[in-house]
Amino acid sequence: xxxxxxxxxxxxxxxxKTIELLQRLVQEESTRENESSAQAIVIEKCRELKLDLxxxxxxxxxxxxHPFFRCDRNEFEGNPNVVATLKGNGGxxxxxxNGHIDVVPEGDPKDWRDDPFSGRVSEGxxxxxxxxxxxxxxxxLLLAIEAIISTGIKLKGxxxxxxxxxxxSGGTGTLAALLRGYxxxxxxxPEPTNMKLFPKQQGSMWFRIKVxxxxxxxxxxxxxxxxxEKAMKVISSLRELEIKRNEEINDPLYQSxxxxxxxxxxxxxxxxxxxxxxxxAIIEGRVGVAPHETLEEVENDVENWLRELKExxxxxxxxxxxxxxxxxxxQPGNLDHNHELMNTIKSAYREILNSEPIVEASPWGTDGGIxxxxxxxxxxxxxxxxxxxxxxxxxxxxxxKVFQSAEIIAVTLLSWCGVDL
Amino acid sequence: xxxxxxxxxxxxxxxxKTIELLQRLVQEESTRENESSAQAIVIEKCRELKLDLxxxxxxxxxxxxHPFFRCDRNEFEGNPNVVATLKGNGGxxxxxxNGHIDVVPEGDPKDWRDDPFSGRVSEGxxxxxxxxxxxxxxxxLLLAIEAIISTGIKLKGxxxxxxxxxxxSGGTGTLAALLRGYxxxxxxxPEPTNMKLFPKQQGSMWFRIKVxxxxxxxxxxxxxxxxxEKAMKVISSLRELEIKRNEEINDPLYQSxxxxxxxxxxxxxxxxxxxxxxxxAIIEGRVGVAPHETLEEVENDVENWLRELKExxxxxxxxxxxxxxxxxxxQPGNLDHNHELMNTIKSAYREILNSEPIVEASPWGTDGGIxxxxxxxxxxxxxxxxxxxxxxxxxxxxxxKVFQSAEIIAVTLLSWCGVDL
Numbered sequence: 001x002x003x004x005x006x007x008x009x010x011x012x013x014x015x016x017k018t019i020e021l022l023q024r025l026v027q028e029e030s031t032r033e034n035e036s037s038a039q040a041i042v043i044e045k046c047r048e049l050k051l052d053l054x055x056x057x058x059x060x061x062x063x064x065x066h067p068f069f070r071c072d073r074n075e076f077e078g079n080p081n082v083v084a085t086l087k088g089n090g091g092x093x094x095x096x097x098n099g100h101i102d103v104v105p106e107g108d109p110k111d112w113r114d115d116p117f118s119g120r121v122s123e124g125x126x127x128x129x130x131x132x133x134x135x136x137x138x139x140x141l142l143l144a145i146e147a148i149i150s151t152g153i154k155l156k157g158x159x160x161x162x163x164x165x166x167x168x169s170g171g172t173g174t175l176a177a178l179l180r181g182y183x184x185x186x187x188x189x190p191e192p193t194n195m196k197l198f199p200k201q202q203g204s205m206w207f208r209i210k211v212x213x214x215x216x217x218x219x220x221x222x223x224x225x226x227x228x229e230k231a232m233k234v235i236s237s238l239r240e241l242e243i244k245r246n247e248e249i250n251d252p253l254y255q256s257x258x259x260x261x262x263x264x265x266x267x268x269x270x271x272x273x274x275x276x277x278x279x280x281a282i283i284e285g286r287v288g289v290a291p292h293e294t295l296e297e298v299e300n301d302v303e304n305w306l307r308e309l310k311e312x313x314x315x316x317x318x319x320x321x322x323x324x325x326x327x328x329x330x331q332p333g334n335l336d337h338n339h340e341l342m343n344t345i346k347s348a349y350r351e352i353l354n355s356e357p358i359v360e361a362s363p364w365g366t367d368g369g370i371x372x373x374x375x376x377x378x379x380x381x382x383x384x385x386x387x388x389x390x391x392x393x394x395x396x397x398x399x400x401k402v403f404q405s406a407e408i409i410a411v412t413l414l415s416w417c418g419v420d421l
Numbered sequence: 422x423x424x425x426x427x428x429x430x431x432x433x434x435x436x437x438k439t440i441e442l443l444q445r446l447v448q449e450e451s452t453r454e455n456e457s458s459a460q461a462i463v464i465e466k467c468r469e470l471k472l473d474l475x476x477x478x479x480x481x482x483x484x485x486x487h488p489f490f491r492c493d494r495n496e497f498e499g500n501p502n503v504v505a506t507l508k509g510n511g512g513x514x515x516x517x518x519n520g521h522i523d524v525v526p527e528g529d530p531k532d533w534r535d536d537p538f539s540g541r542v543s544e545g546x547x548x549x550x551x552x553x554x555x556x557x558x559x560x561x562l563l564l565a566i567e568a569i570i571s572t573g574i575k576l577k578g579x580x581x582x583x584x585x586x587x588x589x590s591g592g593t594g595t596l597a598a599l600l601r602g603y604x605x606x607x608x609x610x611p612e613p614t615n616m617k618l619f620p621k622q623q624g625s626m627w628f629r630i631k632v633x634x635x636x637x638x639x640x641x642x643x644x645x646x647x648x649x650e651k652a653m654k655v656i657s658s659l660r661e662l663e664i665k666r667n668e669e670i671n672d673p674l675y676q677s678x679x680x681x682x683x684x685x686x687x688x689x690x691x692x693x694x695x696x697x698x699x700x701x702a703i704i705e706g707r708v709g710v711a712p713h714e715t716l717e718e719v720e721n722d723v724e725n726w727l728r729e730l731k732e733x734x735x736x737x738x739x740x741x742x743x744x745x746x747x748x749x750x751x752q753p754g755n756l757d758h759n760h761e762l763m764n765t766i767k768s769a770y771r772e773i774l775n776s777e778p779i780v781e782a783s784p785w786g787t788d789g790g791i792x793x794x795x796x797x798x799x800x801x802x803x804x805x806x807x808x809x810x811x812x813x814x815x816x817x818x819x820x821x822k823v824f825q826s827a828e829i830i831a832v833t834l835l836s837w838c839g840v841d842l
Contacts (some may be wrong), residue, residue: 202640204639204640204696206695206696207695208695217784217785217808217812218625218683218685218687218706218707218709219623219625219683219685219707219709219783219784219785219786220683220784220785220808221680221683221685222679222680222683226685226686228656228686228689229656229686232653232656232657235649235650235653236653258643259642259643262639262640262641262642262643264639264640264642264647264695264696264697264698265647265649265650265692265699266639266692266693266694266695266696266697266698266699267691267692267693267694267695267699268649268689268690268691268692268702269689269690269691270688270689270690271686271687271688271689271705272687272688273687273688274627274628274629274685274687274688274705274706274707274748274749275625275627275685275687275706275707275749276685276687277685277687278686278687278688281689284692284695285639285695285696286639286640286695286696288639288640327695328695328696362640363638363640363641364638364640365640387638387641391638
């Protein structure tokens with residue numbers, strides 16, 4: 001029996017145990033600042049697999065001077081980052097398998113058919129917040145490692161499994177692991193891609209724009225300048241910038257995507273009183289960053305564009321809008337889709353699923369941007385969940401895809417890290 | 422010495438005392454629910470003038486079935502309405518002199534050069550919240566009545582002085598006085614018209630419009646429908662309705678007014694998260710009501726207009742906007758500018774100021790709408806303050822105009838009510 005066949009049988013035999021592990025993980029409500037109990041389950045599993053464990057609490061002071069650091073959390077005590085290494089025998093290529101343990105809040109429980117953290121299994125799906133994003137992916141990673149161990153062989157290169165916190169809030173967990181010294185020749189992140197391969201990922205940044213008006217009584221509104229109407233001009237102008245920015249993208253991976261790097265207007269707030277002309281509008285949004293761009297380039301792009309508003313409307317000459325970059329920033333990912341890591345995963349995919357994998361660019365950033373832009377690590381995002389249900393009520397994952405992705409990743413590890421015969 | 426001459430001399434002699442009275446009134450912070458101490462000063466003055474006093478606390482239950490009642494205040498205890506009557510000898514026309522004692526909040530004290538309730542006098546101006554809107558006008562009314570009394574003559578018709586609460590919040594004070602039985606052959610309200618005569622006043626109503634969208638992740642915004650962009654369509658459509666409504670107004674009084682009945686967008690609120698497509702926008706605003714219109718007509722006008730949104734955008738077919746009429750409602754005023762009350766005030770004005778009064782339509786509603794639409798009382802709004810400084814920081818009133826308006830009103834009383842020789 002060859003190695004892939006052994007791996008296949010092992011994974012098949014582990015289905016009940018794997019479902020139970022995922023169920024336990026989903027049942028721990030590992031929202032921000034509550035990651036400890038889910039991490040404890042991960043640690044327990046890594047101990048069982050006899051991996052080299054590194055468990056530490058993030059110290060803000062060690063990260064805060066890094067240009068990628070964006071974090072409004074001060075307290076990490078009791079909620080550790082976890083890295084567990086399957087040491088290779090040497091002479092092979094190493095790989096990071098990175099997944100985040102934090103989940104976004106469950107939202108309104110009334111929108112859920114079950115308890116949001118039920119972990120209920122029904123018709124091949126496991127339900128609950130975090131099932132797709134991304135505890136299902138994490139469990140696939142652990143199962144892949146366990147499958148390798150089960151074969152009795154030794155890999156040449158190291159497999160560095162990372163269960164990080166803070167991905168949903170800007171990536172401080174992965175940044176902390178990187179700055180602690182964890183680098184590798186490649187990385188796979190099983191975010192919910194629905195089994196597609198994403199060598200490129202859209203990055204993003206949040207912006208806030210303040211638009212001035214001039215207050216007046218609503219009965220003589222013509223004596224004022226309505227900040228809402230000026231804000232509408234700003235929004236229309238951002239739409240034009242979005243068109244311009246997307247016209248410049250000719251990467252074939254984006255061929256089927258209507259807007260590769262959207263500018264989203266997420267929030268507007270203006271005015272306090274129905275019968276007053278409001279004098280300040282605040283717009284908040286997210287600008288997508290193309291794989292080939294740096295965040296700084298996009299900052300300049302938007303800044304320069306908004307400076308031109310004055311050519312359309314004299315008002316902005318006297319009262320230019322104020323632009324602020326705040327909160328979330330996600331680095332884009334930009335791996336050549338012919339990179340050897342891609343070829344390795346693709347051939348594992350073909351071997352196991354007997355079909356050609358779909359290769360796309362993701363519409364969202366992942367912690368992969370921190371690894372690739374921060375340490376030149378080739379990253380592919382590939383995982384069993386689906387974007388559509390992530391962050392939504394009644395989130396679920398198809399269990400079959402957890403097993404398939406575990407198998408593909410295990411076979412990838414064989415080729416990438418090399419087997420010490 | 423004829424009566425007008427006596428009145429002129431009396432008012433001149435009372436300047437220091439009048440300024441002191443206005444100062445004391447401004448120094449009482451008679452914002453909503455805090456009207457009692459300012460009313461106490463009014464009552465003291467009315468007692469001094471030996472007027473027939475009627476002081477009562479409003480009872481919500483007695484008003485709430487009236488179609489003009491719009492009030493979110495439940496507690497009136499300790500903050501009375503005040504009506505003080507100078508009884509005529511009979512056989513003449515009666516008149517209501519109506520002023521409100523409530524003032525709007527002072528806003529940010531940092532925007533004021535002095536204490537917002539200083540009552541400071543400098544270079545002929547008295548400063549403080551409520552000086553212009555409308556304690557200066559109220560003091561002019563009291564001074565006019567005192568001047569009549571000082572001449573020793575008796576009027577034929579009653580002079581019904583009203584110091585009401587709640588004008589700034591929808592007119593419950595004046596409505597309460599009306600329903601208590603106070604009616605008359607005419608009314609003057611000395612709101613800040615800067616000595617212009619306003620036989621017509623713009624009414625207004627507040628509206629709230631809910632606009633639906635469809636949420637999505639900002640990175641794939643094209644999968645959602647942004648409620649902000651749909652709200653922009655609604656706002657643009659309301660601009661068109663404003664143009665249409667104002668084209669229909671051909672009253673010569675509005676000739677010099679850019680937009681006789683504006684639709685003001687006062688507030689918008691939409692979205693919570695920069696990288697989500699928001700699915701609900703709330704727009705609040707104020708629609709102006711022309712003197713010849715009823716509030717119900719305008720409600721229908723706006724409702725029908727918004728129903729047509731679906732012709733412009735299929736989205737509104739499936740998700741029509743929700744329109745709600747909430748909060749403030751001010752009845753318009755619509756006196757023929759050749760009405761005898763107008764002629765009486767005009768000739769008093771000419772006599773005292775030796776010039777032709779300016780006649781206009783006001784851009785805001787007053788409690789006058791309640792008197793005219795509610796009981797067919799002819800109302801003219803005429804007062805010493807200026808709209809520009811009302812509700813603003815560093816509000817002030819020119820004292821000379823307080824004395825001039827008092828004199829004009831006193832002479833008007835002589836003609837309107839008739840002198841019992």
